Amino acid sequence: MMIVVHHLNESRSQRVLWLLEELGIAYDIKRYQRDPKTMLAPASLRAVHPLGKSPVVSDGELVLAESGAIVEYLVERYGNGRLIPPPGTEERLRYRYWLHYAEGSAMPPLLLKLVFDRVESGPAPFFLRPLVRAIASQVKSAFIEPQLELHLDYLESELGKSAWFAGPELTAADIQMSFPIEAARSRAGLAADRPYLLAFLERIHARPAYRRALERGGEYALARD
Numbered sequence: 635m636m637i638v639v640h641h642l643n644e645s646r647s648q649r650v651l652w653l654l655e656e657l658g659i660a661y662d663i664k665r666y667q668r669d670p671k672t673m674l675a676p677a678s679l680r681a682v683h684p685l686g687k688s689p690v691v692s693d694g695e696l697v698l699a700e701s702g703a704i705v706e707y708l709v710e711r712y713g714n715g716r717l718i719p720p721p722g723t724e725e726r727l728r729y730r731y732w733l734h735y736a737e738g739s740a741m742p743p744l745l746l747k748l749v750f751d752r753v754e755s756g757p758a759p760f761f762l763r764p765l766v767r768a769i770a771s772q773v774k775s776a777f778i779e780p781q782l783e784l785h786l787d788y789l790e791s792e793l794g795k796s797a798w799f800a801g802p803e804l805t806a807a808d809i810q811m812s813f814p815i816e817a818a819r820s821r822a823g824l825a826a827d828r829p830y831l832l833a834f835l836e837r838i839h840a841r842p843a844y845r846r847a848l849e850r851g852g853e854y855a856l857a858r859d
């Protein structure tokens with residue numbers, strides 16, 4: 635029985651491919667293409683999971699969604715202790731923290747940024763356009779951008795303390811954290827004053843397993859330097 639990754643182009647499922655490559659697990663990819671206008675996943679993904687969001691992984695009869703849950707499942711079921719700190723250690727707590735933080739705390743302001751950038755530059759009836767733009771720009775500068783700065787400053791200082799998020803070794807929490815950091819670079823820009831974040835991206839992008847996952851996954855502009 636083969637693991638199948640239901641993979642949407644330019645999406646969070648890229649990091650599941652990376653994890654599978656790091657663990658050396660065989661898998662198949664079923665591809666889904668975003669609608670170029672709305673960027674939404676095709677309806678066919680809803681046949682696999684009711685939300686129709688990527689990643690979804692099937693392993694025999696089991697169908698799993700939500701990238702954090704998928705990462706935990708794969709590491710527990712197939713990892714043999716790899717990519718996870720030993721139980722009872724401080725690193726294990728940090729591992730769990732970052733695994734949750736990536737989707738629970740880092741992604742919401744990044745998603746808001748994406749949405750409000752689109753509202754700001756998207757179509758609107760001409761008589762409303764100045765108003766729509768002013769509101770979007772106000773929400774961004776008063777709320778979204780300061781929140782993003784807060785998170786990026788925090789991540790920068792955390793990576794200044796240890797090489798990887800949970801400690802001195804790469805863990806699956808780094809794989810989970812890669813998406814918000816790649817998205818931050820592409821949506822908000824990471825300047826030279828965030829050297830630890832930039833070095834993190836360079837280090838992960840140089841890993842053979844990351845490169846193999848990119849080759850198999852295809853289109854993923856977020857990794858482009």
Ligand SMILES: N[C@@H](CCC(=O)N[C@@H](CS)C(=O)NCC(=O)O)C(=O)O
Nearest residue numbers: 645646674675687688689700701737
């Ligand atoms: N928190 C979920 C988010 C899933 C999610 O929103 N996936 C995006 C891809 S990055 C998606 O499928 N978007 C297309 C859509 O919503 O139709 C996870 O980590 O799995």
